[in-house]
Amino acid sequence: QFDPQQWNNRNTIVHLFEWKWDDIANECENFLAPKGFAGVQVSPVNENVIVYDRPWWERYQPLSYKLVTRSGNEKQFADMVRRCNNVGVRIYVDVIFNHMAADNSHAVGTAGSRAVPETKDFPAVPFSSWDFHPSCDIYNYNDPNQVRNCELVGLKDLDQGKEYVREKIVEFLDHLVELGVAGFRVDAAKHMWPADLDVIYKRIKNLNTQHGFAPNSRPFIVQEVIDLGGEGISKYEYSDLGAITEFRFSAEIGKAFRGNNDLKYLRNWGEEWGFLESHKALVFVDNHDNQRSHGGGGNDILTYKQDKNYKMATAFTLAHPFSITRIMSSFAFEHSDQGPPQDSQGNLLSPVIYSDNSCGGGWVCEHRWRQIYNMVGFKNQVRGTGVNDWWDNGKNQIAFCRGGEGFIAFNLENYDLNKEFQTCLPAGTYCDVISGDKNGSNCSGKTVVVGNGGKANIYIGAKEYDGVLAIHKGSRL
Ligand code: QV4
Numbered sequence: 001q002f003d004p005q006q007w008n009n010r011n012t013i014v015h016l017f018e019w020k021w022d023d024i025a026n027e028c029e030n031f032l033a034p035k036g037f038a039g040v041q042v043s044p045v046n047e048n049v050i051v052y053d054r055p056w057w058e059r060y061q062p063l064s065y066k067l068v069t070r071s072g073n074e075k076q077f078a079d080m081v082r083r084c085n086n087v088g089v090r091i092y093v094d095v096i097f098n099h100m101a102a103d104n105s106h107a108v109g110t111a112g113s114r115a116v117p118e119t120k121d122f123p124a125v126p127f128s129s130w131d132f133h134p135s136c137d138i139y140n141y142n143d144p145n146q147v148r149n150c151e152l153v154g155l156k157d158l159d160q161g162k163e164y165v166r167e168k169i170v171e172f173l174d175h176l177v178e179l180g181v182a183g184f185r186v187d188a189a190k191h192m193w194p195a196d197l198d199v200i201y202k203r204i205k206n207l208n209t210q211h212g213f214a215p216n217s218r219p220f221i222v223q224e225v226i227d228l229g230g231e232g233i234s235k236y237e238y239s240d241l242g243a244i245t246e247f248r249f250s251a252e253i254g255k256a257f258r259g260n261n262d263l264k265y266l267r268n269w270g271e272e273w274g275f276l277e278s279h280k281a282l283v284f285v286d287n288h289d290n291q292r293s294h295g296g297g298g299n300d301i302l303t304y305k306q307d308k309n310y311k312m313a314t315a316f317t318l319a320h321p322f323s324i325t326r327i328m329s330s331f332a333f334e335h336s337d338q339g340p341p342q343d344s345q346g347n348l349l350s351p352v353i354y355s356d357n358s359c360g361g362g363w364v365c366e367h368r369w370r371q372i373y374n375m376v377g378f379k380n381q382v383r384g385t386g387v388n389d390w391w392d393n394g395k396n397q398i399a400f401c402r403g404g405e406g407f408i409a410f411n412l413e414n415y416d417l418n419k420e421f422q423t424c425l426p427a428g429t430y431c432d433v434i435s436g437d438k439n440g441s442n443c444s445g446k447t448v449v450v451g452n453g454g455k456a457n458i459y460i461g462a463k464e465y466d467g468v469l470a471i472h473k474g475s476r477l
């Protein structure tokens with residue numbers, strides 16, 4: 001369950017937060033596959049309660065396991081999975097089975113189901129009060145019993161120790177596997193007992209060979225466990241069961257690229273920083289919670305709103321060999337409850353795609369920023385190599401090679417970087433994939449001339465639009 005089941009020449013996941021299934025299918029074919037993305041994490045697929053004003057978080061309050069949400073219905077979901085798999089882009093589903101919807105005396109869902117969460121009555125599954133833990137609040141995160149058996153912000157807490165509950169959950173997950181998904185992001189894993197999760201994960205079917213998965217492939221599992229230290233529950237209680245969302249990475253990378261911790265310290269980036277082992281850690285600069293101050297990470301988190309620093313942090317994340325990487329793709333927001341772009345009836349709007357690859361219509365599409373998608377290509381190019389020829393100026397300028405496949409330099413100082421470097425690349429002229437795109441033998445950005453012996457002069461001005469420069473074998477002109 002640690003293998004993300006990706007095509008072997010690709011390795012980055014993008015979270016297309018709140019996108020519609022039809023739009024994701026198009027995106028797989030038109031953009032993600034050609035740019036070398038390996039997979040998409042999609043928003044929850046099962047029916048959720050309709051909340052007044054339609055905030056994004058209504059999708060984290062399930063009413064049933066029917067595959068009908070604002071993103072589309074089951075047919076649209078199945079179509080999307082098929083179309084994405086056909087072009088080598090895997091689908092990972094955000095699944096919520098710690099709980100159902102929170103208190104409400106007459107809830108109506110996105111598939112038209114009705115429920116009475118107040119009395120724990122969810123006839124569309126069906127679940128009744130018997131399937132839930134007794135109600136209590138979580139206020140002490142140092143008490144594992146409370147965190148796992150009480151209600152996270154009032155969300156009715158399922159008892160995964162019960163056989164019937166396990167069956168319903170596995171039925172739901174198996175259904176998704178049949179439709180061709182490659183794995184799951186398990187929401188609120190910290191709020192469930194590892195022993196129960198172990199039983200559930202082991203029961204899930206093997207991946208569907210009709211979607212190109214090898215026989216006996218197991219679904220990839222990444223568990224949402226926020227562990228920044230100092231709580232009663234540790235990520236290590238879950239890390240033998242599946243991968244973990246490594247929130248420490250998000251906090252530390254934000255701190256470094258905000259200029260609050262010298263970049264030179266990134267020299268030993270990885271497990272020595274208290275992160276999980278590389279193959280168990282799913283990492284990200286920000287996620288859908290901490291970009292809006294939900295969940296963990298606090299003020300260190302970088303988002304699209306600090307664009308220069310954000311792109312640098314993302315470039316470092318993708319340039320470094322550590323871990324499984326996920327890119328956040330957001331909608332623009334002013335306040336933390338604000339819903340995704342939608343019309344007055346609450347229908348989700350599609351992103352507007354411009355000819356320069358960027359998008360609009362209220363969507364940010366970080367994954368369509370040149371500095372980000374070109375680094376996805378960089379990461380694919382340098383796969384299998386380590387970090388070598390590390391250089392730093394003792395503060396906030398760093399550079400390194402990835403074997404003989406790629407070279408990257410960062411300048412977070414308020415003075416220019418202008419220096420000769422060992423790039424580890426064969427002699428030739430290369431296109432910097434941060435400031436431009438390579439198009440045949442043309443480069444729309446800066447070019448770097450590498451001489452015999454791999455040396456090249458690298459310049460990144462302090463006032464430049466981006467504080468990073470990256471070249472690799474695939475960007476040779
Ligand atoms: C309100 C009060 C509560 C009260 C409750 C009573 O605030 O004190 O107990 O009413 O009914 C929304 C509202 C929240 C409201 C709740 C119930 O924001 O104010 O509680 O609904 O009506 C998302 C959002 C939450 C949202 C939730 C459900 O972040 O704000 O709550 O969806 O719609 C911890 C966990 C971690 C979690 C993280 C946010 O360990 O697991 O908090 N992260 C995941 C998801 C996240 C999601 C959930 C878990 C829940 O990534 O997006 O929460 O599925 O760190």
Ligand code: CA
Pocket residue numbers: 098147148149150157158191192
């Ligand atoms: Ca629980």
